Amino acid sequence: MTVTIFVPRDSTALALGANETAAAIAKEAKARGIDIKLVRNGSRGMFWLEPLVEVATDAGRIAFGPIEEHEVAGLFDAGFTTGGKHPKALGLTEEIPYLKKQERLQFVRVGITDPVSLDDYLAHDGYVGLKKAIAMEPAAIVQEVTDSGLRGRGGAAFPTGIKWKTVLGAEADQKYIACNADEGDSGTFSDRMVMEDDPFMLIEGMTIAGLAVKATEGYIYVRSEYPHSIANLNEAIDAANKAGYLGKNILGSGRTFNLQVRKAAGAYVCGEETAMLESIEGKRGMVRAKPPLPALQGLFGKPTVINNVISLSAVPLILSRGAEFYKNFGMGRSRGTLPMQLAGNLKYGGLVEKAFGVTLRELLYDFGGGSESGRPIRAVQVGGPLGAYMPESLFDTPFDYEAFAAVASTVGHGGLVAFDDTVDMAKQARYAMHFCAEESCGKCTPCRIGSTRGVEVMDKIIANQNRPQQIHLLRDLCDVMVTGSLCAMGNMTPFPVLSALNHFPEDFGDQPLATAA
Amino acid sequence: MSTQNTFDMAAVESIISQRKATPGALLPILHDIQGVVGYIPPSVVPAIADGLNISRAEVHGVITYYHFFRQHPVGEHVVQICRAEACQARGCESLAEHAKELLGCDFHGTTDDNKFSLQTVYCLGQCASGPAIQIDDDLYARVSHEKFNRLIQAKRGVQ
Numbered sequence: 255m256t257v258t259i260f261v262p263r264d265s266t267a268l269a270l271g272a273n274e275t276a277a278a279i280a281k282e283a284k285a286r287g288i289d290i291k292l293v294r295n296g297s298r299g300m301f302w303l304e305p306l307v308e309v310a311t312d313a314g315r316i317a318f319g320p321i322e323e324h325e326v327a328g329l330f331d332a333g334f335t336t337g338g339k340h341p342k343a344l345g346l347t348e349e350i351p352y353l354k355k356q357e358r359l360q361f362v363r364v365g366i367t368d369p370v371s372l373d374d375y376l377a378h379d380g381y382v383g384l385k386k387a388i389a390m391e392p393a394a395i396v397q398e399v400t401d402s403g404l405r406g407r408g409g410a411a412f413p414t415g416i417k418w419k420t421v422l423g424a425e426a427d428q429k430y431i432a433c434n435a436d437e438g439d440s441g442t443f444s445d446r447m448v449m450e451d452d453p454f455m456l457i458e459g460m461t462i463a464g465l466a467v468k469a470t471e472g473y474i475y476v477r478s479e480y481p482h483s484i485a486n487l488n489e490a491i492d493a494a495n496k497a498g499y500l501g502k503n504i505l506g507s508g509r510t511f512n513l514q515v516r517k518a519a520g521a522y523v524c525g526e527e528t529a530m531l532e533s534i535e536g537k538r539g540m541v542r543a544k545p546p547l548p549a550l551q552g553l554f555g556k557p558t559v560i561n562n563v564i565s566l567s568a569v570p571l572i573l574s575r576g577a578e579f580y581k582n583f584g585m586g587r588s589r590g591t592l593p594m595q596l597a598g599n600l601k602y603g604g605l606v607e608k609a610f611g612v613t614l615r616e617l618l619y620d621f622g623g624g625s626e627s628g629r630p631i632r633a634v635q636v637g638g639p640l641g642a643y644m645p646e647s648l649f650d651t652p653f654d655y656e657a658f659a660a661v662a663s664t665v666g667h668g669g670l671v672a673f674d675d676t677v678d679m680a681k682q683a684r685y686a687m688h689f690c691a692e693e694s695c696g697k698c699t700p701c702r703i704g705s706t707r708g709v710e711v712m713d714k715i716i717a718n719q720n721r722p723q724q725i726h727l728l729r730d731l732c733d734v735m736v737t738g739s740l741c742a743m744g745n746m747t748p749f750p751v752l753s754a755l756n757h758f759p760e761d762f763g764d765q766p767l768a769t770a771a
Numbered sequence: 772m773s774t775q776n777t778f779d780m781a782a783v784e785s786i787i788s789q790r791k792a793t794p795g796a797l798l799p800i801l802h803d804i805q806g807v808v809g810y811i812p813p814s815v816v817p818a819i820a821d822g823l824n825i826s827r828a829e830v831h832g833v834i835t836y837y838h839f840f841r842q843h844p845v846g847e848h849v850v851q852i853c854r855a856e857a858c859q860a861r862g863c864e865s866l867a868e869h870a871k872e873l874l875g876c877d878f879h880g881t882t883d884d885n886k887f888s889l890q891t892v893y894c895l896g897q898c899a900s901g902p903a904i905q906i907d908d909d910l911y912a913r914v915s916h917e918k919f920n921r922l923i924q925a926k927r928g929v930q
Contacts, residue, residue: 265896265897265910266896266897266899266900266912268910269897269900269903269910269911269912270900270912270913301899301900301912302899302900304900437896438893438894439894440855440856440857440858440893440894440898441855441856441857441898442896442898443896443897443898443899446896478802478839479892479894479895479896479905480896481908516795516798516799517798517799517802518798518839519798519801519802519837519838519839519840520837520838520839520892521836521837521838522893533798534795534798535794535795536795536796536797536798536823536833537797537829537833538832538833538836539836539837554794554795595898595899596899597857597860597898597899597901598856598857598860598861598898598901599860599861600899603898603899603900604899626861635856639855639856669857669898671856671857671860671898672860673859673860674860677860682856682859685856685859689893692893693893
């Protein structure tokens with residue numbers, strides 16, 4: 255009897271030796287005359303267990319991990335394909351608490367299917383949403399997305415349906431769907447996981463977006479640091495084209511949607527939507543002033559829907575299960591689920607999809623298991639390099655756009671980076687300014703000059719030169735950046751800086767600094 | 772470091788003529804050229820400008836704007852170390868110091884034997900498993916000093 259064995263092809267698994275483990279499994283099985291089918295699935299998102307080897311059984315998949323190349327022979331010796339005992343056996347994968355406690359609506363296939371197999375996608379409810387959308391009027395699709403309460407998952411949290419409605423209402427000979435997959439924020443990898451581990455979900459979401467706003471061309475702008483995402487997307491796009499899910503006359507509907515991947519070139523600011531458009535057009539990724547809104551004059555001057563990977567890939571689910579189903583998850587005006595990314599100094603880092611409302615503390619301790627170093631968690635940066643550093647006193651904040659805004663923080667793209675008590679918050683504040691200086695597009699002065707001045711001021715504070723005056727200057731500078739910058743790069747860099755200063759004043763010298771930001 | 776390295780200009784011309792009709796062709800062209808040549812030789816700028824009917828200044832401006840494009844050859848192996856927040860929380864700065872010492876060159880530099888170029892990268896998307904590095908096209912996560920030594924040694928051993 256053929257035994258099916260799964261070894262992930264997700265890039266984190268690869269970075270931890272999954273290819274070597276897979277090769278060793280194939281070799282051992284052959285040498286021992288065991289008939290196996292080796293599937294390269296996506297990752298379950300439990301990265302401390304990668305490479306995670308799974309074996310299909312009648313009761314479900316059984317997991318072993320982490321399994322390095324040199325441990326493979328031992329697995330076979332223990333009879334892992336026939337239920338044998340092994341010290342690294344984890345039991346049924348689905349029963350692992352980290353997974354069981356999640357609400358995986360959107361990441362339902364991630365880690366289960368072969369990412370580039372269209373058959374696998376179809377066998378797991380793939381393209382149900384598109385088939386429904388084809389039978390609907392464009393305005394009805396837009397309404398369904400509006401009713402779901404979906405807000406932009408890239409960080410800005412703008413209602414997706416409203417954006418789509420603007421593009422649908424715009425008259426033009428050509429409209430575009432542009433997917434922002436320039437996931438440059440440290441501590442985030444959910445876009446990467448969608449593209450590597452379930453690329454058809456994104457492709458389906460973009461196709462539905464095309465039908466909804468009458469756009470026939472789509473671009474996915476993927477960062478150059480994600481070669482595996484680019485490869486998997488291209489393979490999946492080819493398969494979708496061949497099977498009639500993309501291209502002309504999609505599933506016999508008479509509708510057209512063409513999709514292509516554009517490789518970015520390592521400029522963080524191109525994650526800003528208008529800089530991304532400039533980059534796709536072949537120019538320097540300089541931020542555009544708004545108005546005009548990209549929804550009216552976007553890519554190549556045409557009406558364009560710009561959404562993040564997670565927003566677009568939530569759409570198939572919303573269409574297949576209905577807006578009501580999706581809307582029933584979440585709290586307040588934050589509806590649905592958010593794939594959160596647990597990163598930095600945590601024992602159990604990985605992907606956790608939960609409905610909005612889960613607290614930071616639950617994520618850090620119930621899922622994350624506390625710090626990997628064993629020291630107390632002192633600060634958590636939520637939402638990437640432009641997100642605030644949150645102290646322990648704010649760990650009970652629920653994940654909700656409004657609740658985070660109320661404590662001068664941001665949900666952003668749902669990534670959180672934990673630091674233990676060895677962190678020096680003045681250095682982190684300096685780094686935030688330094689990063690902005692490195693990555694500023696240079697178009698507006700508060701960001702271009704302000705960030706460089708910010709590094710200088712931080713250097714003086716760290717060197718204990720006239721601290722009270724320098725801190726006053728720093729606050730003044732942050733105020734100029736927040737109110738005067740053209741885009742989020744400049745007007746959000748003060749978030750990490752001021753949160754470090756306000757919540758951790760002891761790292762900035764002994765001055766009392768409890769002034770609100 | 773020499774910028775006089777020879778490269779296949781015919782291949783560059785062919786990339787330009789194949790790609791020039793693509794909307795927003797400049798980045799795809801630059802990616803292809805760097806893929807073939809290893810960097811963007813300054814001498815190809817006029818050909819790109821001609822092909823796309825834009826100014827040389829515009830081409831130069833794009834090449835210099837993006838971190839990914841480089842204008843000079845690099846060592847045989849490119850070692851990129853992630854130094855963004857999630858990797859900082861997992862000790863990447865100590866690894867960065869160790870790498871400089873082991874390789875004997877600074878960031879943005881190349882070793883004297885032209886074997887390795889050392890670079891900073893901001894995020895490889897391995898944020899739960901740092902410190903993360905990339906050597907050429909291969910990613911490595913949870914890179915301890917010892918693991919780094921082993922990886923470099925393996926690259927020194929094979930051409």
